[in-house]
Amino acid sequence: MIQFFQDAANILSEHYPFLLRGVGYTMLIALVGTLAGLLIGLATGVLRTCPLSKNVVVRWLQKIANGIIAVYVEVFRGTPMMVQAMVIYWGYAFASGGNTLPLIPSGILIVSINTGAYMAEIVRGGIISIDNGQFEGAAAVGMTHWQAMVHVILPQVLRNILPSVANEFVINIKDTSVLNVIGVTELYYFAGIIKRQTFQTFQTYLVICVIYFILTFSITRILRAIEKKLQVTDSFVICGSQSDPNAEIRVVKKPEVPND
Amino acid sequence: MTENNAVIELKGLCKSFGKVDVLKGIDMQVAKGEVVAIIGSSGSGKSTMLRCINLLETPTTGEILWHGQNVQTEIESLYKYRASVGMVFQQFNLYNNLTVLQNCTLPQIKVLHKSKEEAEKTAKDYLERVGMLPYLNARPAQISGGQKQRVAIARALAMNPEVLLFDEPTSALDPEMVGEVLAVMQQLAQEGMTMLVVTHEMAFARDVSTRVVYMNEGVICEQGSPEEIFGNPQKQATKDFLSRFRNQ
Numbered sequence: 001m002i003q004f005f006q007d008a009a010n011i012l013s014e015h016y017p018f019l020l021r022g023v024g025y026t027m028l029i030a031l032v033g034t035l036a037g038l039l040i041g042l043a044t045g046v047l048r049t050c051p052l053s054k055n056v057v058v059r060w061l062q063k064i065a066n067g068i069i070a071v072y073v074e075v076f077r078g079t080p081m082m083v084q085a086m087v088i089y090w091g092y093a094f095a096s097g098g099n100t101l102p103l104i105p106s107g108i109l110i111v112s113i114n115t116g117a118y119m120a121e122i123v124r125g126g127i128i129s130i131d132n133g134q135f136e137g138a139a140a141v142g143m144t145h146w147q148a149m150v151h152v153i154l155p156q157v158l159r160n161i162l163p164s165v166a167n168e169f170v171i172n173i174k175d176t177s178v179l180n181v182i183g184v185t186e187l188y189y190f191a192g193i194i195k196r197q198t199f200q201t202f203q204t205y206l207v208i209c210v211i212y213f214i215l216t217f218s219i220t221r222i223l224r225a226i227e228k229k230l231q232v233t234d235s236f237v238i239c240g241s242q243s244d245p246n247a248e249i250r251v252v253k254k255p256e257v258p259n260d
Numbered sequence: 261m262t263e264n265n266a267v268i269e270l271k272g273l274c275k276s277f278g279k280v281d282v283l284k285g286i287d288m289q290v291a292k293g294e295v296v297a298i299i300g301s302s303g304s305g306k307s308t309m310l311r312c313i314n315l316l317e318t319p320t321t322g323e324i325l326w327h328g329q330n331v332q333t334e335i336e337s338l339y340k341y342r343a344s345v346g347m348v349f350q351q352f353n354l355y356n357n358l359t360v361l362q363n364c365t366l367p368q369i370k371v372l373h374k375s376k377e378e379a380e381k382t383a384k385d386y387l388e389r390v391g392m393l394p395y396l397n398a399r400p401a402q403i404s405g406g407q408k409q410r411v412a413i414a415r416a417l418a419m420n421p422e423v424l425l426f427d428e429p430t431s432a433l434d435p436e437m438v439g440e441v442l443a444v445m446q447q448l449a450q451e452g453m454t455m456l457v458v459t460h461e462m463a464f465a466r467d468v469s470t471r472v473v474y475m476n477e478g479v480i481c482e483q484g485s486p487e488e489i490f491g492n493p494q495k496q497a498t499k500d501f502l503s504r505f506r507n508q
């Protein structure tokens with residue numbers, strides 16, 4: 001037992017530069033990936049909840065875009081991120097004739113696309129759950145759909161989905177560990193290096209485990225405090241599915257406003 | 261009434277939701293300064309008619325004319341049209357993320373392209389008129405129903421509309437708050453604002469309106485001056501409706 005603590009202390013004192021770099025990259029990839037995923041979610045959520053245009057061409061474009069988004073959401077939520085990482089990283093190498101993308105940006109890209117698929121549903125659910133009266137109150141004074149979205153709907157959506165976004169962030173801190181399959185130098189990757197140098201597999205991974213837990217635990221508390229301050233009352237996670245009609249989130253009728 | 265002085269004219273307005281025919285041919289003209297009270301039992305299509313006028317609902321057939329121009333085909337901008345036809349909802353529909361003042365300035369800034377200072381000045385003028393000046397920085401969640409509705413009226417007025425549509429503006433209010441909203445509406449009526457008011461407040465229809473329209477099952481069953489409708493209704497359906505109301 002004492003031996004174990006000594007080993008752990010040695011790992012920390014001798015390899016802390018690795019651990020710090022690992023923590024830094026893990027947090028960077030998780031944070032940027034979550035924010036980029038949120039942007040993807042906002043873009044797709046706004047597109048998919050936009051009332052269909054009266055213009056036939058625009059309406060078809062909307063339907064095609066909605067179809068593409070539906071496939072994107074379904075595929076990226078239905079496959080493991082580890083596999084997505086391999087397919088995207090090596091897919092690029094295959095397509096470009098052997099060039100590979102730099103690792104950290106690759107990691108951010110993969111986490112962003114993966115998170116975006118979840119955010120798409122979170123944002124869409126957030127928009128749908130806003131009382132239709134908010135859209136009508138905006139439409140009735142002459143605001144466009146876009147103005148209503150930006151100034152009235154999305155601020156409320158962002159506040160309501162904050163708990164779900166925070167949840168995605170915490171999930172991403174843990175899930176960046178799968179990026180070691182393509183060699184991204186996040187925390188889990190450095191665990192492998194330390195293990196190979198110390199031959200103390202259990203001790204190394206337990207230290208890493210504790211670090212992950214400290215990260216997620218403290219981030220969770222901080223985000224809860226922020227939520228409390230913003231007085232988020234309703235938190236929800238919507239698990240819609242494009243292929244199962246029973247799980248499909250239905251769009252309630254929106255006031256008819258032309259798209260511009 | 262000639263077509264020339266009609267601000268709004270409905271011609272054969274029909275609206276169906278799927279197979280349900282809600283409006284079955286409405287013809288109506290509204291002249292400047294008129295206060296039209298629209299009464300009728302629930303489900304008779306009053307809200308749908310009002311919502312068709314500002315195109316929150318698209319009519320199935322028929323025409324809506326704004327100063328003689330078809331609002332679906334002939335007017336320059338749907339958004340400008342909506343800005344000049346204010347709407348006050350039963351559920352207020354204040355923007356929940358904004359303060360009382362911001363609720364009244366946002367539409368002016370975005371739709372009328374006013375500067376923030378100008379918009380705030382106008383907003384404060386109207387908020388003062390409805391007695392809500394002390395609540396500039398309150399959020400909708402922090403004020404009462406009657407106060408919300410007065411803010412909603414100020415928000416509509418700040419757009420400087422030619423016509424105001426009211427859809428049961430007092431129906432969601434606690435009884436003690438109905439009076440404060442009706443008082444504001446009565447004042448507007450006296451100042452000559454053109455108003456279409458869907459209401460179950462028969463006293464308001466009788467005392468404030470210049471014309472009462474009784475709607476039944478998607479058509480205008482009977483209309484006339486308040487004296488005619490309340491004193492001497494011609495149609496049996498109107499008599500039944502009014503007597504049902506008195507007995508409540």
Ligand SMILES: Nc1ncnc2c1ncn2[C@@H]1O[C@H](COP(=O)(O)OP(=O)(O)O)[C@@H](O)[C@H]1O
Nearest residue numbers: 253277282300301302303304305306307308309
């Ligand atoms: N968006 C809608 N979809 C389907 N039916 C509707 C819709 N809006 C109203 N209706 C139906 O139209 C009828 C008239 O409604 P409404 O105009 O709200 O009546 P009122 O305001 O006179 O009570 C009702 O039977 C209602 O169920």
Ligand SMILES: [Mg+2]
Nearest residue numbers: 306307308428
């Ligand atoms: Mg109604």
